[in-house]
Each structure stands twice: as C-alpha cells, then as structure tokens.
Amino acid sequence: MISIKLKFRPSTIEGKVGSLYYQVIYKRKVRQVATNFRIVQSEWDSAIEDIVINLQDASRTNYLYYVRHRIESDKKIFKRIINKLTLSDSPFTVDVIVDEFQKQSSEVTLFSYMDDLIGKLWRQGQHRTSETYKATLNSFRRFREGIDVCFEDIDSELLVSYEYHLRSKELSPNTISFYMKRLRAVYNNAVEDGYVDNRNPFKKVFTSSEKTVKRAIQLKYIRQLKDMDLSYSASKSFARDMFLFSFYTRGMSFVDMAYLQKKNLKDDVLTYRRKKTGQLLSIRWEPCMQKIVNQYSSLSSPFLLSVIKDLTGNTRKQYHNALTLINRNLKAIGKELGLVLPLTMYVARHSWASIARNEGIPLSVISEGMGHDSITTTQIYLASLETQVIDNANKKILKLL
Template structure:
C-alpha cells in the first residue's frame, strides 16, 4: 500500500518562508505533490510532521497557521481515501495515479462524475424526468461544494449535515432541502448497487421527509377576479391567465398534462387524457369556457390542443418547461396585481378546484377521482367503480358558480 508523508522544504534565502509538500511512495517510487502552503522553519515540527502554533503568535498569523493545519488534515484524508479506493480495485496502481486523482479538480471517478454519468444514462433510456430531478439536486450540491469531484469515502454524514446547514443559511425551505437530499441519496444508492462504494448511510442525520406545505388554494371570488381581469394590453399575462383558467376548468389539470393534450383527445364532447405523473386515464366533459380558450389561439400547425408546444422541430419537453416557467412567472405578477398573499402559480388552480369542490360539499372520494389522485391504495380501490358522470356534475357545479 502507498504511504504518504508531509515534508517541509526550507527556503534557500534566510528569513524567508519555506514550502510544504506531500510525498507519495508506492513500490519504491516517490512522487511529490506541491501544496502551495508556506511557513517559516520555526512553525514546523519535523519530528511529528506538524505545523506549530507558538504561544504569543500574532492573531492573523495564528489563524493562517490553524487554517493550514485543517487544510493539511483534509488533504491527507483525501489522499488516504484515494489509496484505499485504488487498493480495493485490485487492478494495480502507481504513485503517479494517486497524484493524478488527487490533483484532478473535476473528475476523479468519484461521486460527482458518477452522478453526471448516471444522468446521461437515464436520458439515453428515456427517463428524462428522473434525469431532470437528479440534475436539479446535483446543481444545488455543486453550489455548496464546487466542481472538484468527491471520492465516495468523502460523502459522509458530516458532509451532508454541512450541506443541510448551507441550505438553511440561504433560506431554502425544508421540503426543497429534503427534495435535494432524497435525490442525492438515490444517486448514492445507485453507486452502492454497482459496488462502487460501500453503504455508509451519509443521509441518516439530515431531513428527508415531507412537511405540510402552506395552503395554496384561493377562494372562488379570487378565481372570478382572475377570470375577469382586463389584460388586453398585456398578451403574455392574458396567455398565462388563460392557461391558469383552463387548468381550473378541467378540474385542476396539471400543466404538464395540458401541454401534451392532443386535438384527437377531444371527441364527442369528452376530453380524455393520461396523467403524465401516474399514467391514470381521466375523462372530462367538455364545457363552454374550455372551448372559448381553445378558440382564442391558433394551433393549426401542431397536433396539440393548447399553444404550449408550438414548434414541431424543437424538443417538446424543453418547450413545455420553458412555457411552465414563463406562465408561473407571469401568474405571480397577476397575483401581485390582485394583492394575493400567496404566490399565484399554475398549481394554485389545482388546489383551488379541490378546495372549492370541498366547500360545495362534494365528497372527498369524488374530488380524488376528479383529480386523478392515487396516493393511497384503499382510496383507489374505493374509487374504481365511481361513475364519471358524478365527477362531471361536480365540475359543472363549480363552473356554474363562477
């Protein structure tokens, strides 16, 4: 096994700082890693190979030396982790390989490079949604840790607690923090499955649950105000409002499902579609306000019902995500105009429909069926035989209330 030593090289110029370097020895071959750390001979104890902080040292210099001691400890831990990983590989290695992996700023075949590789694999097999969530979590982690790759041995519970503290410090809410942690844990577990590392449970001390979110529903009178706003001078706000109202009219249809609606999905006064999230098929009675929105926009060049995916030569999912970002941004502006206390987003339409339906004494089971919920197996079994006409009556009742 390779060994590591910390060495001090004094300057040839008297009263000038010398330099520290690491010596990597393997199979009698010696290689050096220059650290960039500089100190005076009196600040180095060659007997124990440690930085010395003498009593009476000026505070600025003392802090510098203490930070150097911490940095050296981190470097040595990283070098030992690299050597341990190479030893487990059973493929043979050299001192040069140890130095190469230590010096690489971006890719040492560790956690970050594995995450990027996994994301590309998911994209190739069509699991773009998972790839996108992993990318979001990875980008957040990179803002905390930087681009330098991490050995799997460095991904431990202490690091994740530091990351969680970082997220709290920039006011990331607990649910978002948990989202990042759960996805990073999924990436880490994939590496364990492929025997790239052993399971160390690095996420055991951070929050990975789901808190109850602040209520995002608005009452019927607010939906009326949104519908009746005069937005003729701002076509982009009008567009965002129309899609919000279409979602409400269609029992809180998710924006992604609206984006992929095809003209052929509307037949004989019934709109049918499968939820992107669950694959569950839903049927909606076509109502007049839905048709008014569809008639307002020219979609003759596409097979889609709504003007969300417009260019057949451009990636459809990218167009959907860009449109969702645009619509939510403009809806927030509308919400601000109305003086709403919650941010207005496309998801508010879904919450509002459910909340208003409940206020109309529509059974919870009917609401669940209308919205395509399938989170509880018992609810799904109960709802399996529910007549969809009940759902259509519920929707008609709500729309007439407007």
C-alpha cells in the first residue's frame, strides 16, 4: 500500500506562514517531499488535510487557487509514477518514488518549461522561433493573469477558454491559430519529454488558417510609388526605397535585406541565404538595385544597406526598430496614394508574386524566385489574386444574361 498525503507544518512564530509538504509512505518507510507553497494556520483544515480558501480575502484567493491546482497536479504526477512502477516487474522503494517525482515536477509548469525552451532556442541561434514562443507565452500569461499552469491541467476546456479570450480581443483567426499552434508544439514537446500523457487537448480549438486578406497592390501603384517626390522627408524616401528594393529583388524579406553584406554581391549576382528557411538564393543584379545601394551604402560598413549601423550593438534590435519606422512611413505614403490596404514591407513581397502571376509567369517559377519551400506556400500568397480572377470571370458570365 502506497500512501501520499498533503501535510502542513506551521511556523514556530505565531502569525507567520508555514509550509506544505507531501508525506510518502511505502512498506513502512516514510519520506517527506518539500514544496514551495506557504500558507498561514487559518488557511489549513487539519480535519480534511486541505487548503481553506477565504473568498473575502482577494489578496490571497488567486494564490491559494493556484496552490490548490498545483497540488492536484502533483497528485496526478504521483499517481502516474505509482501506476508505472506498479505495472513494471522491477522492485522499487519509497526513495524511487520520491526521486522520480522530484525529477518530473521540476519543469512541469508551462511557464517555466517555455521560459527554458525560449532561452534554449535563442542560444541555438533560432531567434525568430524564440521570439514567436515568447510572444505566445506572454499572451497566455495575460490570459492566466500571471498564474502558471501544470501540463496535466491543460485540457480542452482551458484552451477553448483561451480561444474565447483571444476572440474577445478581436484578433484575427490566423493570429489565434498562430498562438494555438505554438502552444501545441510546446505541449507535444513536453509529451516527448515525458512530463505529460498526450490527451490531445487542442482538438476543439482553431489551429488551421484562413485565406489572408489581399496584401498586394497593382503595378500602377508601384510606378506611382517610384515616381513620388519624397525629397521633403528623408525617412519617407528611405522607406519607399526599401520597399522598392524588396520588390526589385523578387520580394526579399526585410530581415534578409538588413543583413545583406557587400560580399554577397559578386560578378553582378547577389547571393544570400534566407534567414527564415536557410535556402540559398541568387539574383541577377540590376541597375535599379545599384541605384538604391549607391544612395544608402556606407564605405565603412560591411552591410549593403544602411539598416544596421552599430556593429557592436544589438543588431537584431536595430533591424526591428528600422522595420517599425519604415512601416509607419509606408502606411503614411500609402494613404497619400489612396490605397485602401495598409502599405508595409510585406506588401512588396505579395505584390511581386501577384504581378508575376498576372504576367503569366508559371507558379513554379514564382515559387522558386521567392524562395518558398513548396508551391503550396506560394498559392497562399496568391489566394486573393485567384479570387479576383474568379470574380472577373463571374462578372463576364453575368453580363451574358
């Protein structure tokens, strides 16, 4: 018979908090397992050996509910360990139970597990992935009002509540899916690490994707943008030129533009590796590209464009700050052009793909030119274009009536 009980050890000083611990008994051997939970005497019911929650004391209510959830999670861990050991043919002792519990309970909370994973990804150089996980953790933390949760307590009900929370913030379905898919990846990782049994808690929430709204502009607007007189604003001129450079280079993403070095350009061919996928791309150098580089390249810098200026500083932060300012200026320029959709650097990439498709360039060629892993990704980019083509066809049919 194995006994697991929650016990309370009061403080020797009256009015001070005491500590909770687990008493594990097996074959008359008794072991104690300390916890980090601290409560006062009035919050403990010795008759039922459980926490008493006073709803009138708002300052303690959330904490005590959190402690109760953690205790329930710990009991589930003990139960899982005992079931596994009992079903095995090998003999075990009370020390084996305690050791296994301490091993499994050290990282079973979502927040601590994700914090460790985020740090690990950053150290491995996977900065973008690390940042997306950090954004997901911050979002879920806000939903939980800072209260951590054990993996055992992550179920369909909790995730459905999180989805409703995100919808109440008027986030798009794709943004909701973004958070859910990253949470699911973390959960699956914890399953592989043995911290939780997979109960498929994500089956009732949105983890697919919807067609994105149109983010491409017509060629005539690209021409208007190119011909605009922005000499009155250096920051707007820079934003416009970065947009055009992206368009000229087959929709190169801004992060790749920011880190382009002069050594990437050789014999009129620009060769670079995409930050997102690691794919190696080559682009024939054109006079329009050189014109922008001549304007923004610095002799003392190894970079092709003047996005990152301080080589000794945080280059990633410089790239982010530059992108924020460029997009702000592009949106203002877009309004001057009378565009309905917000003009951003990402629009350059979509526009190149859409205009290329309009010109009859095969989908496989567009996909290769953009550095996509598959044609499916390119089709997502061109979804709005295909809808427009269908609508135009429908209009022609209706005119026949």
